[in-house]
Amino acid sequence: MSLEVFVAETFGTFMLLLLGTGVVANVALAGTKGNNGGFLMVNFGWGLAVFAGVYVAALSGAHLNFAVTVGLWANGDVGEFAPGVDKNLVNALAYFAAQMLGSILGAVGCWLAYKQHFDEEPDPANKLGVFSTGPAIRNYGWNLVTEVIGTFVLVFVILAFASTPSGLGPLAVALLVVGIGASLGGPTGYAINPNRDLGPRIAHAFLPIRGKGSSDWSYAWVPVVGPIIGGLLGGLVAMMVTFPAPA
Template sequence: MSLEAFVAEMFGTMLLLLLGTGVVANVALAGTKGNNGGFLMVNFGWGLGVFAGVYVAALSGAHLNPAVTVGLLVNSDVATLGPDIDKTFMNVLLYFAAQLIGAMLGAFLCWLSYKQHFDAEPDPANKLGVFSTGPAIRSNAWNLITEIIGTFVLVFVVISFAGTPSGLGPLAVALLVVGIGASLGGPTGYAINPARDLGPRIVHALLPIKGKGGSDWGYSWVPVVGPLIGGVLGGLVAMLVTFPVVTG
């Protein structure tokens, strides 16, 4: 993986997280112009974050998500991880690193953008909810299943896109993310991306946010393990319905 591809993946993930956590902040935090804008507004914000991030990360193949990386890795019909990026253990680790660093940078920039509103927000849960996901009904086993299913849909369909002549590219992926959020996001807030949840959760723990409360580390493994399992399943099942492709 070249330095240029690493930087592209990092900045693409940064934009995804900046716009994604940004729309949550706009809806959840006190006194914002978008306060109480609703879950559908959040869905579209994340979708448009994906849209921007995919364009920026074209050099890396625009995974933006460790679950997508592992899905491509296990799918033998996909020849490479990205444009001229071989399927090696080291390249997978470099993708993971770029995604986690980018996610942390995006969450940090979101905090800077909404600093005064974080200070004004009285509910610690709303502050944490900007950075990371949490279940509507807490049951780790069922929450894990939800994340597996949502991520399976994401990876399975994304790989299927690559085998079709639609040419929709980033727009198709963005609309897919909106659809997953609207349809399957209710139980857990649909992390469907380990870096998306873990990176901002680390930033929440590190930042000096007034009255922030805890970072809910007891739940943090669910939006990491669930999407990784879903990504592997999506990559494997996609081999049954797609033709061999080269990413990028």
């Protein structure tokens, strides 16, 4: 992977997490203009964050998500991670490193933007909720199933987009993320991306956030393992389906 591709993936993931955690902060934290804006506002905010991130990371193929990288790697119908970027372990790890760096920096940027509101927010759970996902009902097995299903839908449909003449480009992926959040996001907050949760959770752990409480590391494996399994299944199952050829 070239430095240019690495930088593109880093900045695309940075934009995704800056805007994505930003909309959660706007809804969850005390005294913001968007306080109590509701879950649908969060869904649309994440969709638009994906829309922005995909354009920024066009050079890298805009994975922005290690589950997408895994899905593309598993799918034999896809020849490269991006134009000129071979599918191999070294490049997969480079994508993961760029995504992790971008996600941590995006979460730090969100904290800086909302610093005063983090200070004013009395509930540590609301502060953690900006940086990481958490289940409505904690049951690790079923929470894992939810993340697997949501990420399967994400990767499977993204691969369908690549093979069909939709002409919508990044907008299609943005709307897909909104749809997944609105329909499957209720049980776990729909990480559907290891980098959405792990990088910001690391940022939560080291940032000097007033009254932040625990980073809930006991749950942290679910939004990492679930999306990786879901991405792998999405990539494999997509090879079994014949999509119409692009126009």
